[in-house]
Amino acid sequence: EPEVTQTPSHQVTQMGQEVILRCVPISNHLYFYWYRQILGQKVEFLVSFYNNEISEKSEIFDDQFSVERPDGSNFTLKIRSTKLEDSAMYFCASWTSGGTDTQYFGPGTRLTVL
Amino acid sequence: QKEVEQDPGPLSVPEGAIVSLNCTYSNSAFQYFMWYRQYSRKGPELLMYTYSSGNKEDGRFTAQVDKSSKYISLFIRDSQPSDSATYLCAMSAKKSGTYKYIFGTGTRLKVLA
Numbered sequence: 744e745p746e747v748t749q750t751p752s753h754q755v756t757q758m759g760q761e762v763i764l765r766c767v768p769i770s771n772h773l774y775f776y777w778y779r780q781i782l783g784q785k786v787e788f789l790v791s792f793y794n795n796e797i798s799e800k801s802e803i804f805d806d807q808f809s810v811e812r813p814d815g816s817n818f819t820l821k822i823r824s825t826k827l828e829d830s831a832m833y834f835c836a837s838w839t840s841g842g843t844d845t846q847y848f849g850p851g852t853r854l855t856v857l
Numbered sequence: 858q859k860e861v862e863q864d865p866g867p868l869s870v871p872e873g874a875i876v877s878l879n880c881t882y883s884n885s886a887f888q889y890f891m892w893y894r895q896y897s898r899k900g901p902e903l904l905m906y907t908y909s910s911g912n913k914e915d916g917r918f919t920a921q922v923d924k925s926s927k928y929i930s931l932f933i934r935d936s937q938p939s940d941s942a943t944y945l946c947a948m949s950a951k952k953s954g955t956y957k958y959i960f961g962t963g964t965r966l967k968v969l970a
Binding site: 778784785786787788799801834836845846847848849850851 | 893895899900901902903945947949957958959960961962963
């Protein structure tokens with residue numbers, strides 16, 4: 744069974760610090776996503792990435808956020824200056840297309856901003 | 858009115874029952890409709906997605922979209938205790954360079970053995 748991996752599983756940071764959340768999507772997938780889920784709240788879409796550029800982004804994904812696929816395998820989400828309200832579970836997902844379309848989520852990174 | 862409304866439950870059913878999960882929405886621009894299953898402390902798992910109106914079946918799961926009523930459903934036949942999870946609906950539409958991709962709050966389902 745293919746799987747998406749995410750590191751770290753839990754990140755604690757001070758307000759104003761930069762964090763980088765890392766994801767390794769499934770190797771032959773083409774579309775990559777970041778979502779977040781604040782504790783007890785609904786899942787929120789942040790951004791999708793295709794062909795080495797952002798294809799869609801939500802209103803949440805402001806200038807504090809950026810994504811990269813630096814080496815063809817890792818997919819990262821950077822938050823430049825974290826705020827308390829950025830504390831959430833961050834999920835990476837990848838999507839295959841052509842034939843059996845499906846989306847696989849990683850286990851998530853819990854980000855705690857103090 | 859919220860863009861996507863989903864009854865949070867919890868919904869408890871006996872094993873073998875047919876489960877009906879529903880979402881309503883207000884934005885007629887939504888084109889893709891998804892259902893996810895999320896177990897406690899895990900990432901969501903895509904169960905089904907549908908483009909525009911109609912039905913889609915996959916094993917014990919059937920997704921229905923009624924765009925005229927702005928109503929989507931997920932049916933689970935022969936429900937099993939392993940189906941106990943939170944079920945999330947989600948819908949998407951493009952708008953002016955940003956992407957609306959809205960999740961419901963999720964319905965907690967418990968299937969009793």
